[in-house]
Amino acid sequence: MIIMQRVLWIFKGRRLALIGLFWLCLVAVVALIAPLLAPFDPFEINPIMRLSEPGIPYLFGTDHFGRDSFSRSVYGARMAIIIGLGSVSVALIVGGVVGMLSAYFNRLGHFLMRVVDVLMAFPALLLALVLMTLLERSVTNTIIVIGIVYATTTARILFGMTLKLKEEVFIDAAKCAGAGHGALLFRHILPNLISPILVQASFIFAFAQLQAAALDFLGLGLPPEIPSWGNMLSEERIYVTRAPWLLIFPGALIILSVFSMNLVGDVLRDKVDPRFKLDIKGI
Amino acid sequence: MISNSLLEVRNLHTHFTLGGWLDTKQVIRAVNGITFHINRGEVLSLVGESGCGKSTVGRTLTRLENATSGQVIFDGKDVLQMPASEFRILRRDIQMIFQDPYASLNPRLKIVTTLSEPLFCHKLVRSRSDAREKIADILERVGMDRNDMHRYPHEFSGGQRQRIAIARVMILAPRLVIADEAVSALDVSIQAQVLNLIKKLQQENGMALLFISHDLGVVRHISDRVAVMYQGNIVETGTKHQIFDEPNHSYTKLLLGSIPRIPMGIYS
Amino acid sequence: MPLLEVKNLNLSVLTGNDLLPVVRDVSFRVDENQTLGIVGESGCGKSLTSLAIMGLLGGTPISMTSGSIVFSGQELTSLTNKERRSIMGNQIAMIFQEPMTSLNPVYRVGDQIIESLRKHRQMTKTKAKKRAIELLDLVKIPEPENRVESYPHQLSGGQRQRVMIAMALACDPKLLIADEPTTALDVTVQDEVLALIRDLQQRLGTALILISHDLGVIANTCDYVAVMYRGKIVEAAPTADLFSNVNHPYTHGLLNSIPVIDRDIEWLKAIPGRVPTINEKLAGCAFNPRCNIAENICTTCDPEQITLHDDHYVRCHFAKRGTND
Incomplete structure (x- = not known):
């Protein structure tokens, strides 16, 4: 109950973002109870019913194998959450550690940030493609690759912020109080990075969806039989004129989720900071 | 040599190098060979x-900046030469109050966390309840409420924050406190309160105080001795009365002459 | 009145x-x-x-x-x-506290005075420049003929505040x-x-x-x-x-x-x-x-x-x- 109240307080006056949050919760719940919701087995092939129009019993229609598009969408939510959380974790842990340590220890930073620079010289998708071609198509590898792609930007952002924080007077004050490297990094610097990290997480979560969809679309992401929104787009793209709903539903799901995550991220950025007291009116 | 001096600074230089690698280097001599000492329990203003x-002098003494050359002897030990691990222990005795009370407290930490840090770092308490007891005491000594420890810095005004910053310093019972423009960011009416507080604590604890300030009125109020700095050097040192009533150096005279005076004669 | x-x-x-x-x-x-x-x-x-x-x-x-x-x-x-x-x-003219932020760093100080003169007084460029030099002289900036060509960062804090005063008096x-x-x-x-x-x-x-x-x-x-x-x-x-x-x-x-x-x-x-x-x-x-x-x-x-x-x-x-x- 207290958590609910807190969430409502955070989202006070930001109705659109609240709808976004609601949507994300819905996706999460759907992902959790996917087996209960899906009326059909998402892998079950039924050639007789291929390319059925949306209706009863196939709410979103069926694809060219006759698999139920609604069931695949429901399981796709599961994939979306797994890919999102996984990539965010990889990106934040790798990028966070690299960025913070690079800024804190100058010499290490000179070396690590050059590596990051080189990786960032590649366009995100190209880097993901290169890494993916070296690895096998699997869920874990997709997560690792997307995570590493966004770890570079995370490292850059946290590097800059840590560098700035390091110059803050309260860091000097903490040093004078006797704090060592660990205390400075984890008690003084890290908590002040929470809001940029949260914002970054929300954007990575959103972009990971797009990136995963793009990789799936190019046939380099998840194995094709796995029900993900990206795979659904990729598999059915040639039927865009005959059965547009096969693209509209997963496409809409991707857009809604990405948009919602961005809205929620904005609110988090504004509210997580205890210094930020005045409410900004609007969404 | 047994002397009464707690801190001796001998020919201290702190230079900064701007640019480097591909740019032309430029050396800024922020502190350019200064020598002074502070006796135990004495207030010296810079x-x-x-x-x-x-x-920069204050920051060099606390090793927040690296000295280029010179000696800093605190209680017989050379502060600049000792390894970082040894200096961390010594930090307990050399504490610093910063100018901006809005910047010197970590905005994300409750007051209790900020004030616990020095206690735990120097192993002065055994438990959290021990720490709380000490924190409550020190908060009351600086004129705050003991329950203020459960609040965040942004809930306090500038003057209150500076009291908290002072509490963080005093909780270690240091032998030397360096106050870098500690009251300059405060409003006049609040500045007087904080200044009185620092003076009171200094007298009660008998600590030495290096009071760094640009405000001559404040300096006169708090100091025993005064050192006047100009472009990285100390141009004149003397007791408060020597500096304010019989200044020798032309720069000291210029400084004193520049202060806009309130016609107190008429007033009082 | x-x-x-x-x-x-x-x-x-x-x-x-x-x-x-x-x-x-x-x-x-x-x-x-x-x-x-x-x-x-x-x-x-x-x-x-x-x-x-x-x-x-x-x-x-x-x-x-x-x-x-x-x-x-x-x-x-x-x-x-x-x-x-x-x-x-x-x-009515105003002088602000921080002379560095109230002067535009990418323009020469002279140009900033000239601009204000041309806007409010419809002066020609040469006339405005002459007046700018007079004004800098008025606020006791040494070598005003050279200083009109300076950028704000080339002046000391006190000189910048003098320039601000000159601008206000323009x-x-x-x-x-x-x-x-x-x-x-x-x-x-x-x-x-x-x-x-x-x-x-x-x-x-x-x-x-x-x-x-x-x-x-x-x-x-x-x-x-x-x-x-x-x-x-x-x-x-x-x-x-x-x-x-x-x-x-x-x-x-x-x-x-x-x-x-x-x-x-x-x-x-x-x-x-x-x-x-x-x-x-x-x-x-x-x-x-x-x-x-x-x-x-x-x-x-x-x-x-x-x-x-x-x-x-x-x-x-x-x-x-x-x-x-």
């Missing part, structure tokens, strides 16, 4: 205008 | 859904050739008052709820933005508003800049409103002083009269709080408590929680402005009794 290097 | 007359100025800030008053019932006048000092601590509303006169509150959450500002017989609040802009910078304003003009400067430079302001003010006959937190600066520059506390003028008097005949306990406390350099004081008589934030609602006199002579009436009833004698005004229930210890 006064000068912006850019004269007075803040 | 006064040059500027502000009457019952009320400003409020919009925070959330609340309209909180930040300047209340402020009235004062400035005559030609006169210097008015407004003194107070941070958040007392002194800078907002000057911004209101300049019409610079647009785009801020602060709005003028009532009051009138009459300049040379003209009601400023009823003018359109365009009409107001033609007065601003032309007949169009021979009748009124100059200086908001903490010397706060960012060192005392020795402050002394020079204040001397310059005093000198120019006497030579050119410009009226001046000097806003500062420093009573010393005010005492040495102004003919007339208004002391503000929490959005109100609590005491206003000719300078000599104010310091010889302090009436409001806040003015009294402020004077006692300042450590002076001429004599030793063991303990400063500080004003207790802290400056209230604008969110706090206080009944009665806003100063009552910190006042050493407050009685019941102070917590219930906000004192009206009392005229002690010519031009000495106080807002205190115990004004005539005096508060000297």
Whole structure:
């Protein structure tokens, strides 16, 4: 109950973002109870019913194998959450550690940030493609690759912020109080990075969806039989004129989720900071 | 040599190098060979205008900046030569109050966390309840409420924050406190309160105080001795009365002459 | 006829859904050739008052709820933005606290003066440049012919503030508003800049409103002083009269709080408590929680402005009794 109240307080006056949050919760719940919701087995092939129009019993229609598009969408939510959380974790842990340590220890930073620079010289998708071609198509590898792609930007952002924080007077004050490297990094610097990290997480979560969809679309992401929104787009793209709903539903799901995550991220950025007291009116 | 001096600074230089690698290097001599000492329990003010290097002196003494050359002897030990691990222990005795009370407290930490840090770092308490007891005591000594420890810095005004910053310093019962423009960011009416507080604590604890300031009125109020700095050097040192009533150096005279005076004669 | 007359100025800030008053019932006048000092601590509303006169509150959450500002017989609040802009910078000019941020770093200082001259005075380029050099000479910048070509970062803080003064004087304003003009400067430079302001003010006959937190600066520059506390003028008097005949306990406390350099004081008589934030609602006199002579009436009833004698005004229930210890 207290958590609910807190969430409502955070989202006070930001109705659109609240709808976004609601949507994300819905996706999460759907992902959790996917087996209960899906009326059909998402892998079950039924050639007789291929390319059925949306209706009863196939709410979103069926694809060219006759698999139920609604069931695949429901399981796709599961994939979306797994890919999102996984990539965010990889990106934040790798990028966070690299960025913070690079800024804190100058010499290490000179070396690590050059590596990051080189990786960032590649366009995100190209880097993901290169890494993916070296690895096998699997869920874990997709997560690792997307995570590493966004770890570079995370490292850059946290590097800059840590560098700035390091110059803050309260860091000097903490040093004078006797704090060592660990205390400075984890008690003084890290908590002040929470809001940029949260914002970054929300954007990575959103972009990971797009990136995963793009990789799936190019046939380099998840194995094709796995029900993900990206795979659904990729598999059915040639039927865009005959059965547009096969693209509209997963496409809409991707857009809604990405948009919602961005809205929620904005609110988090504004509210997580205890210094930020005045409410900004609007969404 | 047994002497009464707690801190001796001998020919201290702190230079900064701007640019480097591909740029032309430029050396800024922020502190350019200064020598002074502070006796036990004494208040020495370091006064000068912006850019004269007075803040750099304070930051060098606490090793927030690296000295280029010179000696800093605190209680017989050379502060600049000792390894970082040894200096961390010594930090307990050399504490610093910063100018901006809005910047010197970590905005994300409750007051209790900020004030616990020095206690735990120097292993002065055994438990959290021990720490709380000490924190409550010190908060009351600086004129705050003991329950204020459960609040965040942004809930306090500038003057209150500076009291908290002072509490963080005093909780260690240091032998030397360096106050770098500690009251300059405060409003006049609040400045007087904080200044009285620092003076009271200094007298009660008998600590030495290096008071760095540009404000001559404040300096006169708090100091025993005064050192006037100009462009990285100390141009004149003397007791408060020597500096304010019989200044020798032309720069000291210029400084004193520049203060806009309130016609107190008429007033009082 | 006064040059500027502000009457019952009320400003409020919009925070959330609340309209909180930040300047209340402020009235004062400035005559030609006169210097008015407004003194107070941070958040007392002194800078907002000057911004209101300049019409610079647009785009801020602060709005003028009532009051009138009459300049040379003209009601400023009823003018359109365009009409107001033609007065601003032309007949009323302003000097800000931080000379580095109020000068555009990418233009030469000369060009910035020339631009203002060409805009307000429709001067030709050569004429404007000649005038710019004259102005830099007027504010005692050495080698003005070369300095017009300098960029702001090539000047020292004191010189930048001199340039700001030159810019403000470019169009021979009748009124100059200086908001903490010397706060960012060192005392020795402050002394020079204040001397310059005093000198120019006497030579050119410009009226001046000097806003500062420093009573010393005010005492040495102004003919007339208004002391503000929490959005109100609590005491206003000719300078000599104010310091010889302090009436409001806040003015009294402020004077006692300042450590002076001429004599030793063991303990400063500080004003207790802290400056209230604008969110706090206080009944009665806003100063009552910190006042050493407050009685019941102070917590219930906000004192009206009392005229002690010519031009000495106080807002205190115990004004005539005096508060000297």
